[in-house]
Amino acid sequence: MKKRRISANYVFTVKHEEPLKNGIVELDENGTILRVLDNPSNLELASTEFYNGVLVPGFVNAHSHLELSHLKNKLSKHTGLTGFIDELMAVRNNFSVSEKYEAQKKAIVDMFRAGIVAVGDISNGIDSLAIKRLDTSGLFFHNFIEVLGFNNSDAEFVMKKAIQLQQIFSEISSSSIVPHATYSVSYKLMKLIANWSKKNKGIISIHNQETLSEDSLIRNKSGELALFLSQRKNNLNDLIKAESSVDLIQKEIISHQKLLMVHNTFSSLTEISSLQKDNVYLVFCPNANLFIENTLPKIDEFANQFQNICLGTDSLASNGDLSILSEMKTIIEFFPKIQFNQMLKWATLNGARALNICDKYGSIEKGKSPSISLIQYFDFKNQTISAKSKIKRIV
Ligand SMILES: [Zn+2]
Structure with missing residues (x-):
């Protein structure tokens, strides 16, 4: 040998x-x-x-959307989450299947070269299925089959489609069904997802407090995000009511499964600390936060208090490249006191634990x-x- x-x-x-x-x-x-x-x-x-x-x-990219790779340099910066969603919806489907495929292929090569070995990847549909089937880079994907649906009446239909999609993806790699965010999933759908996750030991990922008005929507259906969604004919009556997004996660989602809370841009340390458990992970995607909201989570405060922090790149729709090193450079630029050694653990072992792959990835050790x-x-x-x-x- x-x-x-x-x-x-x-x-x-x-x-x-x-x-x-x-x-x-x-x-x-x-x-x-x-x-x-x-x-x-x-x-x-x-x-x-x-x-x-x-x-x-090798780095673990705990949050990405490979299926949005064709949107690199297509959206404007600093428009806030609502502006970002508007632009995304307007241009997302103006591309051919092969344009999307080629963009994803390039994104995989770039991630590979950037030292990334595993990705927690959001899939809303089958757009990234072909490349994941054919890819020979060896990159590991955990596919988060993401669902959203505002109406209780559609919940079973939405869930049925998600289960079909999850079965297709699970033929290639590990996968689980997850809610998009606390403000985009009806009460009934959230229950179905939580039950599925419990039964299948599925890893959960959820976008959390990415924009400031997320909490006021959850609390009393007020604020910019509530207005934005209702103007676009979304029914907000079936959403779960809680004091905040974190409060809702605490009451309805958190269980014994791994839970990745993504972004946390407007989260308070005190509130999030109530969720500190071995199976709960915070995923920071600083470059995307700067792109969309031009704001960063209080990473320095979390660094001292929260054990399980991971890093993600989000998608090329809101990031110039899919590189964990770039995310670390941004963190150092804004929070120079954070130690490289600590941040490296976020970029490797913590992500590997969150995705249940630390037997192979995440640290340099025998075996x-x-x-x-x-x-x-x-x-x-x-x-x-x-x-x-x-x-x-x-x-
Ligand atoms: Zn995302």
């Missing part, structure tokens, strides 16, 4: 608290890690590929095959990335 040994100035395994200086990772020909050597001897170093920079495990990337132009003095940092896939 052919072995490979790789090393760099530092190896950030994520398993260890501190990076391993000149650490060596020994792998078999399939990329499975055989040994991780701390403090290697000069003899061991002699037969090793050495890279300038730091080695990190896993997480893929390994090199971050070049690393700021060694401050042990963090800089705006100039680049990523290159090594394994």
Whole structure:
């Protein structure tokens, strides 16, 4: 069996608290890690590929919408969520099947090159099915079959279609049925999704507090989002009433299943802390938040208080690229006190845990095959990335 040994100035395994200086990772020909050597001897170093920079495990992109890849550079920035939804609906279907397919294909290649190994990917329909079937990059997809429906009367029909879609996707990869958001799913549909999830141990993902007026809609059907939705003939009477989006999640959705709360742009730490449980994950997608709302979640506050944080890119409709390194650069730019080591865990192991794939992905340790990337132009003095940092896939 052919072995490979790789090393760099530092190896950030994520398993260890501190990076391993000149650490060596020994792998078999399939990329499975055989040994991780701390403090290697000069003899061991002699037969090793050495890279300038730091080695990190493959990234997990915990939130994306591959099916929107054809909308890159098609929508305006800073229009707020309502403006974004309006533009998205207007242009989403003005593209041919092959244009959509080619855009998704390119997005997968770009994610692969950006060191991403696994994706929690929202699928509203079958648009991304063909590429996921044919893709040979090895990228792992967990497909979140996302449903929305404002009327109790449609709930069973919507759920039936979601189950059909989930069965199709589950032939290729793991998948689960999830609600779009607290403000777009009727009481009855939410119950059906929650029951399905309990029965099938499905991972749940939900967009949470992405815009400010989400809470006032949930509380008393007032505010910008409520007005926007009712002007577009959506019935708001069948939505679940609660004090806030988080309150609704607490009462109706949270269970023993994994739950990924995505965005949390306008969430308060006190409120979210009430949800802190082993199975609850916060997913931040800072670049998309800046694109749509020009606002960021209080990531620095959550960093100190909330254990399970993951990172996502959202879609190319609201992001220039699907790169977890770019998301980390944005975080460092706005929250320079956040440690790289901590953020790296969000970008790798936490996402792998959230998607139930940490037996293979998320950290550099014996027995896993997480893929390994090199971050070049690393700021060694401050042990963090800089705006100039680049990523290159090594394994
Ligand atoms: Zn999203």
